[in-house]
Amino acid sequence: MKVLRGSILWVALFALVWWCGCVQVSAQPSSPQANDGLQVLVTYHSLSGHTAEMAKSVQKGAESIPGTTVLLKTVGQVTADELFGSDAVIVGSPVYWSNMSGEVKSFFDRWQFEFGVFPEWKMQNKVGAAFATGGQVSSGKEVTMLTILAAMLGNKMIVVSDGGAFGASATTEGDSPGINDVERSSARALGKRVAEVAWMVKKGQALSGQP
Numbered sequence: 001m002k003v004l005r006g007s008i009l010w011v012a013l014f015a016l017v018w019w020c021g022c023v024q025v026s027a028q029p030s031s032p033q034a035n036d037g038l039q040v041l042v043t044y045h046s047l048s049g050h051t052a053e054m055a056k057s058v059q060k061g062a063e064s065i066p067g068t069t070v071l072l073k074t075v076g077q078v079t080a081d082e083l084f085g086s087d088a089v090i091v092g093s094p095v096y097w098s099n100m101s102g103e104v105k106s107f108f109d110r111w112q113f114e115f116g117v118f119p120e121w122k123m124q125n126k127v128g129a130a131f132a133t134g135g136q137v138s139s140g141k142e143v144t145m146l147t148i149l150a151a152m153l154g155n156k157m158i159v160v161s162d163g164g165a166f167g168a169s170a171t172t173e174g175d176s177p178g179i180n181d182v183e184r185s186s187a188r189a190l191g192k193r194v195a196e197v198a199w200m201v202k203k204g205q206a207l208s209g210q211p
């Protein structure tokens, strides 16, 4: 009888240790899975529609990579869950006084004031990119894209470009007003490259078990 009671105790102890191990393993934060889909957020500010039109071409480019879903929204509509739930973020702005518009700057400020991005560095290792439209040929598009990329770098994001050295851009006034085919295709190239790089990062994270 004593022997039986002892054995039952040992079995119960073994079961308890095994169960604790299982609970601990399942409590680990889940690493990204390479076969999960990729989510790209394309977000922009636009009053007269040019930057919005570029955004649609950026979306098409990203969606050309299989398994990629694009969320297209104006900067004011983006929620914390949408921002932090995306693998990549592509931000577009009209040039206002040789810089990004106030709405786009406010969007970046909301990352902290409203969404609480820091101190956890919640955007770390997400892929980022920029696009811009401006009325004149050389009047701030590159500065606009660079200030967008600077905000992303400050958040430890991985920034990439295509369609131009710093991203895709369009000149919307002057001889040929609006967005032309070359500018549209530069926007598509940007979206495609962001999705490609974001997939590489995601697959690498899945392999290394890093979040």
Ligand SMILES: Cc1cc2nc3c(=O)[nH]c(=O)nc-3n(C[C@H](O)[C@H](O)[C@H](O)COP(=O)(O)O)c2cc1C
Residues within 6 Å of the ligand: 045, 046, 047, 048, 049, 050, 051, 052, 094, 095, 096, 097, 098, 099, 133, 134, 135, 136, 137, 138, 139, 140, 141, 172, 173
């Ligand atoms: C307040 C304001 C400031 C602007 N400043 C510039 C500028 O510095 N350089 C430039 O090339 N275009 C400038 N523009 C023109 C816009 O960048 C251009 O029309 C842009 O394509 C508008 O984008 P949207 O159609 O998406 O609103 C400015 C427009 C506004 C309203």
